[in-house]
Amino acid sequence: MNLKGKRIVLGVTGGxxxxxxxxxxxxxxxxxATVQAVMTEAATxxxxxxxxxxxxxxxxxxxxxxxxxxxxxxHIELTRVADAVLIAPASADFIAKLAHGLCDDLLTTLCLAxxxxxxxxxxxxxxxxxxxATQRNVAMLRDDGVAxxxxxxxxxxxxxxxxxxxxxxxxxxxxxDAFFVPKTLAGRRVLITAGPTFEPIDPVRGITNLSSGRMGxxxxxxxxxxxxxxxxxxxxxxLPTPDGVVxxxxxxxxxxxxxxxxxxxxxxxxxxxxxxxxxxxxxxANEAAAADYGASGAxxxxxxxxxxxxxxxxxxxxxxxxGDDDPALAGEQAAxxxxxxxxxxxPKRGIDAFISVAAVAxxxxxxxxxxxxxxxxxxxxxxxxxxxxPDILAEVARRPDAPYCVGFAAESEDLAANATAKxxxxxxxxxVANIGHETFGRDENELLLIDAHGSRxxxxxxxxxxxxxxxxELAQRLRAR
Ligand code: C5P
Numbered sequence: 001m002n003l004k005g006k007r008i009v010l011g012v013t014g015g016x017x018x019x020x021x022x023x024x025x026x027x028x029x030x031x032x033a034t035v036q037a038v039m040t041e042a043a044t045x046x047x048x049x050x051x052x053x054x055x056x057x058x059x060x061x062x063x064x065x066x067x068x069x070x071x072x073x074x075h076i077e078l079t080r081v082a083d084a085v086l087i088a089p090a091s092a093d094f095i096a097k098l099a100h101g102l103c104d105d106l107l108t109t110l111c112l113a114x115x116x117x118x119x120x121x122x123x124x125x126x127x128x129x130x131x132x133a134t135q136r137n138v139a140m141l142r143d144d145g146v147a148x149x150x151x152x153x154x155x156x157x158x159x160x161x162x163x164x165x166x167x168x169x170x171x172x173x174x175x176x177d178a179f180f181v182p183k184t185l186a187g188r189r190v191l192i193t194a195g196p197t198f199e200p201i202d203p204v205r206g207i208t209n210l211s212s213g214r215m216g217x218x219x220x221x222x223x224x225x226x227x228x229x230x231x232x233x234x235x236x237x238x239l240p241t242p243d244g245v246v247x248x249x250x251x252x253x254x255x256x257x258x259x260x261x262x263x264x265x266x267x268x269x270x271x272x273x274x275x276x277x278x279x280x281x282x283x284x285a286n287e288a289a290a291a292d293y294g295a296s297g298a299x300x301x302x303x304x305x306x307x308x309x310x311x312x313x314x315x316x317x318x319x320x321x322x323g324d325d326d327p328a329l330a331g332e333q334a335a336x337x338x339x340x341x342x343x344x345x346x347p348k349r350g351i352d353a354f355i356s357v358a359a360v361a362x363x364x365x366x367x368x369x370x371x372x373x374x375x376x377x378x379x380x381x382x383x384x385x386x387x388x389x390p391d392i393l394a395e396v397a398r399r400p401d402a403p404y405c406v407g408f409a410a411e412s413e414d415l416a417a418n419a420t421a422k423x424x425x426x427x428x429x430x431x432v433a434n435i436g437h438e439t440f441g442r443d444e445n446e447l448l449l450i451d452a453h454g455s456r457x458x459x460x461x462x463x464x465x466x467x468x469x470x471x472x473e474l475a476q477r478l479r480a481r
Contacts, residue, residue, distance in 0.1 A: 001464070002180035003173070004032030006083040009114075011107045012052070014042025015166075016157040017089035017123035022047060023169035024088055025055045031173055036078060038062070040094065040107050064106040075109040082116050086176060088149075089123030089166045092134050098146070099137035119147040119179060121172055126162030149175040174243065181468070183227030184475035189351045190228045191263055191403070192220045193358035193392065195235030197253040201384065202369040209359050212441045213237035215408075216357035218467035220245045223355075226471045233259045235358055253360045253389035260354070260392050267350025268401050352478055355406040356393040364389055397427040404478055406470075409433040419450050430477065432470070449473065 008028055012021045025035045037052035037060045049060040059068060066074050079085060087094065087107075094108070098120070103109035111118060120141060128134060129151060138148060150167040167175070194216020200206040213234060220232040221242035230245045233256055241247045248263075250256045363386035373382050397405045405428040409419040412435065419433030433448040445466055447458040458466055 001031075001468070002177045003028060006033045006180065007036065007081055008033050008176070009036050009038055009078055009082045009085045009110070010052075010056075011085060011087040011090075011111070012037060012039045012043040012047070013087060013089060013091045013094040013107065014040055014045060015089040015091045015123045016046060017166040018043050018046035020166055020169055021088050022051050022055060024172050025052060027169045027173035028086075028176065029056070031177060033176075034058075036061075036082065038078065038107050038110060040105055042091070061106060064109055066106070074106055075103075075113050078110055079114040079116055082114070084117045084119060084176070084179065085111060085114050086119045086121070086172075087111070088121035088172055090120045092122075092124045092128045092131075095120065095122060095134065095141065096137050099140040099144075117145075117147065117179070119149060119176065121149045121166055122151045122164065123166030124151075124164045125156060125158050126160055126164045129164035130162075147175075147179055171243075178225040178243070181225040181227075184472060185223055185478075186227035188223075188228045188353065188475075188478060189267060190220075190223045190230050190353045190355065190474075191233070191260065191267075191351050192216055192223070192230065192355045193233045193235075193256060193260065193360070194220065195237040195239075196359050197235045197256055197361045197389075198251050199253065199361045199364040199389075200368055201365050201382075202371065202373045204372050207361060207365070208236070209361065210441060211235070211237075211359035211410075213239050214441075214443070215445060215463050215467070216355075217242060218463040219355055219357060219470060222464070222467035222471040223474070225468075226475060228352075228471075231263055233263070233358075235360075253364060253392075256358060256360060257390045257392050257395075260396065264351055264354075264396065264399065264401070264403075269350070271350040350401075351403045353404040353406065353474055354393075354396050354402075355408075355474075356396070357408045358392075359410060360392060361389055363387060391426070393428065394426045404429060404474070404481060406474065407431045411435060415448055416450070416455060419448060420455075423450050 010021065010025055010028070012018050025037065028035050035056045036058055037049075037056055039047075039049060039052070039060060039062045041062060044062060049062060052060045061068075061074055061078065064075055065072075069077050071077065087098075090098075097104070097108050098111055098118075101112055103112045122129065122138070124134070142148060149172055150165075151163055152165040152167050152171075153163040154165045155161055156165055166172075195213030196209045196211040198206045198208045216232070216234070217237075217239045220230050224230045224242055224244045230242075232241070232245050232247045234247055234249055235256065236249075236251055248259050250259050366385040366387040367383075369382075393405060393407050396402060405426075407423065407426050407428045407430070409422045409431055411418045411433060415433050415435060419431055422433075423431035429451055431450045433450060434445055443462055444460055445463050446460040447466055447470075449456045449458065458469055461469075
């Protein structure tokens with residue numbers, strides 16, 4: 001979607017994964033990009049230039065003394081019209097050269113002389129990848145603002161198994177596409193529910209609905225691509241987890257309720273923990289600055305605050321801290337953390353937005369059987385009794401630390417009126433309405449956004465396109481908050 005019309009310089013370096021770069025060239029072009037291949041001399045030992053020339057329809061450059069460029073400056077000219085340089089595969093040697101600014105061939109020189117972003121896809125033996133020298137070089141590239149895609153873990157050409165394997169062509173193309181998405185949600189944390197819930201009747205039967213989870217998963221992907229930290233709480237669906245998204249699987253509405261509340265509690269506790277030390281650090285920095293420099297204390301104050309925030313943010317980012325396999329334990333940890341940070345003067349919200357896309361069952365079976373129910377000879381049917389499930393969205397919206405809440409409404413008729421009433425009933429600022437039976441299980445949808453000021457229609461489009469539009473809308477609303 002975002003690769004359409006983009007011009008990518010595809011740099012291929014010497015490694016057995018170079019053959020995958022040929023598939024990558026195809027994938028990038030299929031997504032609408034123009035690909036200009038540049039190869040190192042070593043790369044040509046693995047794949048011929050003719051392969052890339054035939055696939056891309058453009059001459060392939062390998063030599064900085066190439067006379068086909070009018071002014072003889074291939075290293076300058078090739079990137080001046082490019083939107084990005086993508087190195088795949090990037091060998092350990094090439095990464096080392098990049099990190100240190102060496103330029104002893106066309107591709108290294110071109111990278112140093114470029115005026116566009118650079119993305120690198122490492123591919124090497126697991127020991128080479130794990131070597132502190134390589135890790136140091138990769139860290140340096142990251143610090144320089146270079147994007148690193150992968151590596152993956154698995155079987156390697158050398159016969160060993162481990163980390164260092166190059167991502168597959170489709171994954172690299174997806175990462176490159178995401179790379180061009182404006183990071184409107186950078187620094188935001190978004191919690192999303194998706195899919196149906198399943199309410200057991202007995203150990204083998206239950207009640208569920210037709211939600212496929214596709215819209216919620218598409219929104220999780222879109223928010224992640226826009227730069228947000230995304231946690232996705234998914235009901236029983238068999239969809240792949242979008243890249244970079246933390247996923248927690250649940251089955252019933254009660255489990256979904258507990259997972260959502262636990263995530264909010266933990267995020268709030270972590271935010272408060274950040275507040276506490278920052279307050280102390282800020283006070284200390286202020287005092288030191290006042291003593292030493294008088295009025296110029298501002299710099300010391302912000303540096304102190306940044307240091308403390310960075311330290312705690314690391315722990316906070318650990319997806320396993322959610323404790324999704326033991327919500328009770330996670331709840332205890334959250335409670336302990338809340339105590340620790342209780343002195344925080346102005347507790348910050350941990351999660352910025354909650355998007356409730358899941359089709360949560362309204363009722364669960366109150367008299368669920370521990371054993372499988374048996375058919376009886378008298379033709380009778382089991383008498384099921386129901387009890388209402390907690391309304392997760394309404395409860396989140398009522399919390400004192402409520403994030404910006406977005407609800408979904410799947411209606412079967414009178415969309416605008418029903419959805420407007422639902423928005424008020426749930427107490428959420430934004431409600432996204434669609435016709436349930438026209439969206440469940442399909443790839444396309446049509447949405448109606450309803451807020452306190454009125455409504456706006458997002459016309460029929462793919463769920464991915466609608467999700468991207470919704471992520472942009474959310475970013476604007478969070479900024480205006
Ligand atoms: O009331 P209704 O189910 O139509 O409301 C739909 C919205 O409320 C969706 O955003 C859904 O995810 C959320 N919901 C919820 N908990 C429930 C029922 C619905 O969070 N028990």
